[in-house]
Structures are given as structure tokens and as C-alpha cells.
Amino acid sequence: MQTIERDLVIIGGGPAGLAAAVSARKNGLDDILLIERDRILGGILNQCIHDGFGLHTFKQALTGPEYAQRFIDEFNRLGIDALLDTIVLSLDSNRTLTVSSKKGFIRIMARAVILAMGCRERTAGAISLPGTRPSGVYTAGAAQNFVNLQNIMIGKHVVILGSGDIGLIMARRMTLEGVKVEAVFELLPTPSGLARNVRQCLDDYGIPLFLSTSVFELHGKDRLTGVTVARVDDRFQMIPETRRLVPCDTLLLSVGLIPENELSLSAGVRLEPATSGASVDDRFMTNVPGVFSCGNVLHVHDLVDHVSEEAGLVGRCAVRYLKGEPAPEEAFIPVVPKADIRYVLPQTISGKEDVTISLRVTRPMRNAAVLVTDRDRKVARKKLVRLHPAEMIRIKVKAKDIETAEKLEVSVQC
Amino acid sequence: MENHYDVVVIGAGVVGNAIARELSKYAVSVAVLEKELDVAMGTSSRNSGVIHSGIHYKPGTLRARLNVQGNALMAGLCQDLKVKIDYIGKLTVAQDEEEVKSLYTLKDQGEANGVPGLEILDPGAMEKIQPRVGGIKALHSPSTGIICPYSLTIALAENARANGCRFYLGHEVTSIQKTGDRFDIRAGNKSFSAKILINSAGLYSDHVARMLGIDEYRIYPCRGEYLILDKRLKGTLNVLVYPAPHHGKAGLGIHLTNTVSGNILIGPSNEYQEDPEDYACTADIMAQLRREGHVLLPELKTTDFIRSFSGLRAKQTPPEIGGFKDFVIESREDVKGLINLIGIESPGLTSSPAIALMVRDMVTSLLPLTPKKEFNGARSGMTGHFYELSDEEKADLVAQDPDYGEVVCRCEQITKKEVLDAIQNPLGARTINGIKYRSRAMMGRCQGGFCLPRIVQILEKEFGYRPEDYYLKNLHSPLFSGNMRPDKTRV
Numbered sequence: 002m003q004t005i006e007r008d009l010v011i012i013g014g015g016p017a018g019l020a021a022a023v024s025a026r027k028n029g030l031d032d033i034l035l036i037e038r039d040r041i042l043g044g045i046l047n048q049c050i051h052d053g054f055g056l057h058t059f060k061q062a063l064t065g066p067e068y069a070q071r072f073i074d075e076f077n078r079l080g081i082d083a084l085l086d087t088i089v090l091s092l093d094s095n096r097t098l099t100v101s102s103k104k105g106f107i108r109i110m111a112r113a114v115i116l117a118m119g120c121r122e123r124t125a126g127a128i129s130l131p132g133t134r135p136s137g138v139y140t141a142g143a144a145q146n147f148v149n150l151q152n153i154m155i156g157k158h159v160v161i162l163g164s165g166d167i168g169l170i171m172a173r174r175m176t177l178e179g180v181k182v183e184a185v186f187e188l189l190p191t192p193s194g195l196a197r198n199v200r201q202c203l204d205d206y207g208i209p210l211f212l213s214t215s216v217f218e219l220h221g222k223d224r225l226t227g228v229t230v231a232r233v234d235d236r237f238q239m240i241p242e243t244r245r246l247v248p249c250d251t252l253l254l255s256v257g258l259i260p261e262n263e264l265s266l267s268a269g270v271r272l273e274p275a276t277s278g279a280s281v282d283d284r285f286m287t288n289v290p291g292v293f294s295c296g297n298v299l300h301v302h303d304l305v306d307h308v309s310e311e312a313g314l315v316g317r318c319a320v321r322y323l324k325g326e327p328a329p330e331e332a333f334i335p336v337v338p339k340a341d342i343r344y345v346l347p348q349t350i351s352g353k354e355d356v357t358i359s360l361r362v363t364r365p366m367r368n369a370a371v372l373v374t375d376r377d378r379k380v381a382r383k384k385l386v387r388l389h390p391a392e393m394i395r396i397k398v399k400a401k402d403i404e405t406a407e408k409l410e411v412s413v414q415c
Numbered sequence: 416m417e418n419h420y421d422v423v424v425i426g427a428g429v430v431g432n433a434i435a436r437e438l439s440k441y442a443v444s445v446a447v448l449e450k451e452l453d454v455a456m457g458t459s460s461r462n463s464g465v466i467h468s469g470i471h472y473k474p475g476t477l478r479a480r481l482n483v484q485g486n487a488l489m490a491g492l493c494q495d496l497k498v499k500i501d502y503i504g505k506l507t508v509a510q511d512e513e514e515v516k517s518l519y520t521l522k523d524q525g526e527a528n529g530v531p532g533l534e535i536l537d538p539g540a541m542e543k544i545q546p547r548v549g550g551i552k553a554l555h556s557p558s559t560g561i562i563c564p565y566s567l568t569i570a571l572a573e574n575a576r577a578n579g580c581r582f583y584l585g586h587e588v589t590s591i592q593k594t595g596d597r598f599d600i601r602a603g604n605k606s607f608s609a610k611i612l613i614n615s616a617g618l619y620s621d622h623v624a625r626m627l628g629i630d631e632y633r634i635y636p637c638r639g640e641y642l643i644l645d646k647r648l649k650g651t652l653n654v655l656v657y658p659a660p661h662h663g664k665a666g667l668g669i670h671l672t673n674t675v676s677g678n679i680l681i682g683p684s685n686e687y688q689e690d691p692e693d694y695a696c697t698a699d700i701m702a703q704l705r706r707e708g709h710v711l712l713p714e715l716k717t718t719d720f721i722r723s724f725s726g727l728r729a730k731q732t733p734p735e736i737g738g739f740k741d742f743v744i745e746s747r748e749d750v751k752g753l754i755n756l757i758g759i760e761s762p763g764l765t766s767s768p769a770i771a772l773m774v775r776d777m778v779t780s781l782l783p784l785t786p787k788k789e790f791n792g793a794r795s796g797m798t799g800h801f802y803e804l805s806d807e808e809k810a811d812l813v814a815q816d817p818d819y820g821e822v823v824c825r826c827e828q829i830t831k832k833e834v835l836d837a838i839q840n841p842l843g844a845r846t847i848n849g850i851k852y853r854s855r856a857m858m859g860r861c862q863g864g865f866c867l868p869r870i871v872q873i874l875e876k877e878f879g880y881r882p883e884d885y886y887l888k889n890l891h892s893p894l895f896s897g898n899m900r901p902d903k904t905r906v
């Protein structure tokens with residue numbers, strides 16, 4: 002079996018992998034190999050044909066493929082190696098990968114690896130949806146693939162469960178194609194997608210969004226014929242007297258994304274329960290030396306602009322690691338989420354460099370501030386008009402303010 | 416007449432297929448009529464997949480005899496058919512002295528049935544087999560195994576097909592007439608005629624018997640629901656662990672069962688249903704299974720549940736009576752040439768090779784059977800899956816056939832070649848579920864989220880499928896409603 006050696010291997014050619022590769026090259030690294038399972042680069046963006054990408058990075062509303070193309074062009078211009086139509090099947094803690102494609106099954110030994118595998122969607126099985134097992138039940142992303150990439154109409158009368166962004170985008174997309182979208186049902190009391198998507202994809206098209214409401218049963222032995230929906234109380238228990246049958250032939254699920262970390266786990270990467278992604282330091286390195294993580298496989302992002310920015314940073318960090326720049330000493334400073342914060346990232350920092358902390362809040366709030374403290378000393382504070390679980394918040398912390406820090410606590414101050 | 420056979424078998428479950436394959440060793444013409452578009456669409460794909468040892472059944476019953484015989488035959492059969500089987504053994508665990516007594520009763524019963532290797536173990540020995548198993552004593556039955564039930568059912572059918580047996584899928588038997596010494600059968604708008612008719616219609620065996628005026632049987636479907644757990648938990652169970660029988664506790668109890676693919680099942684539950692095709696899963700039972708799962712496997716996480724399914728037991732006793740009745744396997748005197756198989760509930764999967772021999776003997780007394788020289792019981796092709804091979808073997812295989820290099824299903828690491836094989840094998844899958852059962856694609860944690868779009872592309876490219884051609888399981892379960900826009904690439 003053929004075995005090759007490379008300096009940096011990047012797994013996944015979505016926006017995260019692309020930006021990491023481009024940045025690694027711009028930071029002076031020659032030997033880079035990006036591996037992508039699909040036949041083309043761009044990752045999930047290829048099926049996101051709506052616009053709204055790149056508002057931060059390019060100050061322009063691009064479609065997903067347009068946004069991806071800017072990075073692909075740059076990637077190609079820099080002449081970086083990519084293996085397309087090639088899947089990484091295993092990764093171990095010594096950064097040895099097995100890789101399979103039509104051209105062969107080979108082993109690659111990498112000096113550094115960047116994980117950029119993206120995420121997968123939660124399924125009907127994952128949320129244990131009761132009822133029959135008919136055709137016509139799709140995750141919203143799979144539906145998006147059929148509709149946008151394969152010219153296939155998945156049904157005529159749609160119900161959407163979950164108000165994640167992909168579900169909202171698909172509600173509009175299907176409506177524009179003349180499909181009847183009955184409603185979007187969301188278990189939580191607040192939408193999980195971005196406010197602008199609720200406005201532009203549902204409100205503008207008169208598609209109702211029912212909060213604190215969920216689907217409790219699928220009907221139809223062969224093709225889906227309807228779903229039973231009901232409201233839930235504040236403990237998410239169904240309120241039986243609110244049960245009603247909603248006829249439909251298609252159910253789209255937009256009930257969450259799960260970082261695709263099976264390879265990471267096999268390499269011994271420690272995952273963070275709150276993000277389902279790796280636990281990383283401020284150089285985005287995992288507990289496995291030389292293994293970095295970025296993009297949706299690290300934590301689910303709402304904006305691809307942030308993915309590219311994060312991955313650019315990770316590309317640079319990987320080069321610094323490969324150039325033997327000593328890692329900041331072991332005494333890492335933990336960063337921990339406190340009141341109203343669901344997670345923070347990175348989970349540990351060195352205190353030697355400026356760092357951007359990414360976080361999500363647990364509930365919607367208004368006119369509040371995100372506060373970073375070290376033993377009750379204020380380190381950073383960011384005031385926000387709206388805070389929403391659907392929107393990732395980022396706050397910059399200066400090295401000079403954390404040199405002597407022992408533990409950073411992040412909280413919301415109302 | 417065109418569709419003229421010596422033997423017609425109704426139902427392509429594990430029982431019907433085992434019989435068909437057994438008869439394909441002889442110089443007789445055999446046809447299997449199946450109402451679904453594929454084999455293994457009934458109970459045979461919806462069970463625990465345990466090759467039981469035979470300790471649970473009363474000595475002298477058909478179930479006891481056929482179970483023990485079937486268990487022994489299964490090893491060789493699986494070798495010929497290249498079906499994975501793993502004799503991992505089972506611990507039946509007692510928690511108190513009363514239950515210990517029931518272990519000794521089980522052991523005596525098992526020995527009377529001819530079950531090999533039974534031993535009562537102390538906690539020390541139990542721990543060695545299964546760490547943290549708990550309990551004060553256990554009965555170890557080393558001959559208990561696990562198998563993938565639909566793989567076996569499909570393999571039996573493919574091998575029967577390869578040896579000349581004909582399969583009519585999508586052919587529901589709707590009426591049967593006995594004229595002279597032949598049966599005239601209507602199925603799927605075709606007429607068939609047979610000298611011998613074998614009724615292995617599972618949950619509908621009573622219904623088929625009634626078509627010939629036999630009114631003494633009644634099947635009461637009894638549903639068992641399961642949850643499937645992520646492969647992450649592979650390795651937490653070395654053997655099967657069942658609770659000891661205890662008066663006041665119903666059935667075998669909900670338990671964990673490992674599958675040959677490395678998942679774990681929680682189940683089955685036990686609820687009578689009216690409809691012999693009501694495979695729904697219910698909120699109440701799913702919640703109960705989740706609770707029991709957390710008790711049995713403390714390391715279980717909510718993200719570990721990847722899917723649920725249910726199967727229906729073909730019970731001969733109504734809910735108010737409950738319990739078990741023995742299998743009915745009979746060559747009818749009143750309707751000569753008819754062989755009925757009624758109430759083949761558990762351990763029907765285990766017993767299937769032995770049932771096939773018993774039915775063959777019944778056929779012999781009606782129609783002399785002469786062995787066929789050209790019979791080949793070995794199934795061709797690869798054993799097991801690409802993902803199960805070593806790196807070196809994988810590399811060799813990809814070098815031989817590039818379609819092995821293209822991994823389509825990323826959760827289960829199923830290759831394009833395996834998907835193509837599913838379609839091109841002797842019986843040729845015609846539905847998405849057929850592809851799934853054969854290749855294992857779409858069975859992992861993303862449940863087809865990534866690979867279904869990819870499989871659709873393959874079917875379109877390699878076989879010219881149009882959007883209207885994809886079905887989940889039958890002609891009433893289309894996947895899609897058409898093209899978004901007129902497809903200009905087609906004429």
C-alpha cells in the first residue's frame with residue numbers, strides 16, 4: 002500500500018478548509034494537501050443558492066456558490082494541491098490518515114492536520130419521531146440538495162419541523178417553486194434561525210411560524226399523509242388538548258446540526274459537550290498535538306464569513322506549529338461560560354496573545370453586555386442591543402489584559 | 416400454461432426463502448410469490464437477529480427441536496452464503512435466589528433439548544465474560560449467536576434464484592383454487608399453477624389458509640418496538656445479557672442486543688395490534704425504551720439513538736390468553752399438497768434451516784425429489800463489507816475495481832461498488848429500502864442525509880432513473896414528485 006508524507010493535510014474543502022489552505026500558503030507553507038469527498042470544492046455552500054453570504058467579508062450579498070468561488074479562485078491561483086472525490090476514512094493520534102478514491106486507497110502521514118469536515122443534520126431518528134416510516138421525510142439540507150442541485154421536486158405539500166436557518170431558507174425556496182408550505186413548527190419558544198431569515202423567508206411569504214409547538218406523530222404507511230402537531234408546555238411536554246392533524250405529503254426537518262467529529266474521535270480528540278466540537282486552545286489546536294479544528298466541525302456557525310475568518314487564523318496557527326514556534330507554555334488559562342452563556346470558544350488560552358472569544362447565549366435578551374472577567378476583574382465588555390441564541394457573538398480580548406489571568410469567566414450582564 | 420410449477424411458495428421471508436433454497440437442491444421447479452417489491456420486507460427484517468440456543472422451549476415441542484437443530488445448521492449455511500454470524504453466547508442473569516432456581520430449570524430444559532455447553536456461573540466467572548454485569552448467578556449458553564436477519568433472508572433468496580428458483584416480487588396472492596391435484600393461484604394479475612403449495616405467508620398465513628377454506632387459524636399480530644444505538648457504543652457488550660425468567664415479569668423482558676454490524680438494539684416491547692402491517696413506533700414505548708436504555712447502559716447519551724423500528728410477531732393466541740403456542744407445520748390431509756406454516760414467531764429465524772428440512776421431507780412424501788448435480792450452495796461475491804477489511808485488503812480491492820474506492824455513505828463507509836451490487840445482484844433491489852438492506856448505505860447516524868442524494872445520482876447516471884422512478888419500499892411510496900423544471904437533457 003502506498004504511503005506518502007505531507008506537511009499539512011486539511012480534511013474538507015468547504016469554506017473552512019479553503020480559507021485554512023489559502024492562509025497557510027500565504028503564511029509561507031509550501032506542502033499543503035486538501036482532501037475533499039465531493040467532486041467539487043465549496044462544501045455545503047454549493048447547494049445554498051440564495052444570497053446573503055459575504056456581507057461582512059466582501060460587503061456584498063453573494064450566493065453560496067459565488068462566495069465559495071472567491072476562495073476557490075484564490076486557492077487555485079496559489080496552486081495548492083487538492084484531492085477531490087476522495088474521502089478520509091481514518092485518522093489516528095499520530096496524524097496518519099487512510100484515504101480512499103477511485104485512484105486508490107493510500108496512507109498519508111501528516112505533520113499537521115486541520116479538521117474542517119463540517120457538520121451533519123439531526124434526523125427523525127435522532128429526535129425519536131414517533132409514527133410510521135413513510136417516504137417524504139427529509140432533512141432540510143438533503144431536500145436543498147435535491148431541489149437546488151438535482152432538479153428534483155421532493156413533494157407538493159410541505160410541513161417544516163424546526164426553525165433552523167436551512168428550514169427557513171427551504172420554506173421560501175419551495176414556495177417560490179409553487180409548492181404549498183403549510184407552516185413551520187418550532188419546539189422552543191424562540192426561532193432557532195436568524196431573525197432576518199424569519200422575516201425574509203416566512204413573514205414575506207405569509208408562512209406561519211408556530212412556536213412552542215412540535216410534531217408528535219407521522220402518518221401514512223407508504224408516502225407521508227400528515228403529521229400530528231401539538232403545543233408544548235414550558236417543560237416541553239405535549240399539551241394533549243392542542244393536538245391536531247396537519248395533512249401534508251412532505252416533512253422537512255431543520256432540527257439542528259451536529260459537528261461531524263467521528264474522525265476526530267478516532268484520533269483521540271477530546272470533544273466539548275456544549276459544542277459537540279473539539280476543545281481547543283487559542284491556536285485552535287486540539288488536545289492531540291498538531292491536530293487543529295475550524296469551521297462547523299468545531300462549532301456550528303450561523304455566518305460563513307465567521308467560518309472563513311476563523312479558518313484563516315487556524316491556517317496561520319498550523320504554519321506556526323509546523324515552523325516549530327514553541328507552543329505557549331502548558332499553563333493554559335481556562336475560559337468558562339457563566340450566566341446565560343451556552344458555550345465559549347476557545348476553551349483555553351495562553352494569555353500571551355490577543356484572542357477573539359466566540360460564544361452563544363442561552364436565551365434572547367435585549368440591551369445587555371457580554372462581560373469577560375478574571376477573578377472579578379473586568380477584562381473585556383461588549384454592549385449589544387440584541388442577543389439571540391441563533392447568533393454567534395464574538396468579543397476581542399487584548400493580551401495585555403490577560404497576561405496574569407488565572408481563569409476567564411464569560412457572562413451576560415443585563 | 417405458462418406459470419406452471421411443481422412447488423409454489425407464498426411469502427419471501429426467511430422461512431419461505433429457506434424452503435425455496437432447500438428445494439432448489441432438487442430437480443423440481445419452484446416459484447416464490449411475494450406481495451412486496453422485495454424479499455425480507457415482513458417480520459424477517461424486523462426482529463432481534465438472535466440465533467437462540469433453545470433453552471426457552473418445552474422439550475418435545477417443534478420450537479425446541481427446530482431451534483436447536485437450526486442453531487447447529489446455521490454455521491455451515493452462513494459460511495456457504497457468506498453471511499456474517501457470530502456465536503457470542505448469552506448470559507441469563509439471576510438477581511435473587513428465586514431467579515437462581517429458574518436458571519436451573521432453564522438449564523435442565525436446555526439440556527433436555529440438546530443445547531450444548533450450558534453452565535451456571537458465579538459472579539467471578541460472569542464478570543470475566545461481561546464486566547459490570549451484576550446479578551448473583553447466570554446461565555451461560557455459548558451457542559447463542561447473532562446474525563443480520565435481512566442479510567440471511569436476502570442471501571437465501573439469491574442463492575435459491577441462482578439455482579433456478581423463480582421469484583415473483585410484487586405478486587400478492589389473492590385467491591387459490593384446488594382443481595384436481597393442482598392448485599390454481601392468482602397473484603398480481605397472473606395465474607400460477609402448482610402441485611404443491613407452501614403457505615409461509617407469516618402474518619398472513621391464516622388469511623392464505625382461509626383462501627382454501629381452512630378456518631381454524633387466526634394470527635394476532637403483536638408488535639415489538641426497538642431503538643437502534645450508534646456504533647460509538649460498540650464494545651460495551653461482549654455477550655447478550657437477558658434477565659432470568661421471573662413470575663410476574665412478562666416475556667423475555669426488554670434487553671440490549673448487539674448486532675453483527677456493531678450497533679446495539681434496545682427492545683423489543685410487546686403490544687398486540689389489529690393491523691398486520693402497523694409498523695409504527697409510539698411515543699410512549701420509545702420513551703420507555705429510552706428510560707430502560709439509560710438504566711442498562713449508563714454511558715448512553717441522547718445523541719446515541721439513531722433510529723427506531725418495529726416488528727410484528729405472528730402470535731396464535733389472543734391478548735387475553737397471551738403466552739406462546741407451538742409452531743404449526745403441517746401437510747394437510749384434507750387439502751392434499753398444501754403445506755401450512757402457521758405462527759412461526761420466535762425462534763423462527765433461528766429455526767429456518769431446520770424448518771426447511773422438515774418441509775422438504777413433507778414434500779418428498781408427496782413428490783419424489785431427486786438431487787440436482789448442478790446445485791451450487793455457495794454464494795459468489797465478497798463476504799461482508801469493504802469497511803470490515805484491513806487497510807491492505809482495501810487497497811487491493813480498490814486497485815482491482817475503482818468503484819470500491821468511491822465511498823458513498825460516509826457514516827457506514829459503504830462504497831459505490833456495494834451500492835451497484837445491491838442493484839445488480841440476482842434479485843436486484845428496486846427500492847431505496849432494498850438498496851439499504853443490501854448495502855447498509857443510509858443505515859448510519861446521518862440516516863441518508865448525505866448519501867441518499869448521492870445514491871440518487873448514481874441511479875440516474877448508471878441506470879437512467881427519472882425522479883418518478885424512486886420508491887422507498889413499494890409503488891405507493893414515491894420519493895419525489897418529479898422534476899423542478901422540465902429536464903432538457905432528456906428527449
Ligand SMILES: Cc1cc2nc3c(=O)[nH]c(=O)nc-3n(C[C@H](O)[C@H](O)[C@H](O)COP(=O)(O)OP(=O)(O)OC[C@H]3O[C@@H](n4cnc5c(N)ncnc54)[C@H](O)[C@@H]3O)c2cc1C
Pocket residue numbers: 012013014015016017018036037038039043044045046049051053054087088089090117118119120141142145166167170258261264295296297298302303304305306308
Ligand atoms: C445545509 C446547510 C445550509 C446552510 N445555509 C447557510 C446559509 O444560508 N447562510 C449561511 O451564512 N450559512 C449557511 N450554512 C452554514 C455555512 O454554510 C457553514 O457555516 C459553512 O459552510 C461551514 O463551512 P465548513 O467548511 O466548516 O463546512 P462544510 O461547508 O460543510 O464543508 C465541509 C466539507 O468537508 C468535506 N468532508 C467531510 N468529511 C470528509 C472526509 N472524511 N473526507 C473528505 N472530505 C470530507 C465535506 O464533503 C464538505 O465539503 C449552512 C449549512 C448547512 C449544513
Ligand SMILES: Cc1cc2nc3c(=O)[nH]c(=O)nc-3n(C[C@H](O)[C@H](O)[C@H](O)COP(=O)(O)OP(=O)(O)OC[C@H]3O[C@@H](n4cnc5c(N)ncnc54)[C@H](O)[C@@H]3O)c2cc1C
Pocket residue numbers: 425426427428429430431448449450451454455456457458459460461462463464465466467586587588589615616617618619620623638639640683726727728729759760761762763764765766
Ligand atoms: C420483535 C420480534 C423479535 C424476534 N426476534 C427473533 C430472534 O431474535 N430470533 C429468532 O430466531 N426469531 C425472532 N423472531 C421471529 C422471526 O423474526 C420470525 O419467526 C421469522 O422472521 C418469520 O419468518 P417468515 O418468513 O415466516 O415471515 P415473514 O418474514 O413475515 O415473511 C412472510 C412473507 O409473506 C408475504 N406475504 C404475506 N401474504 C402474502 C400474500 N397473500 N401473497 C404473497 N406474499 C405474501 C409477506 O409480505 C412476507 O414477506 C422475532 C420476531 C419479532 C416480531
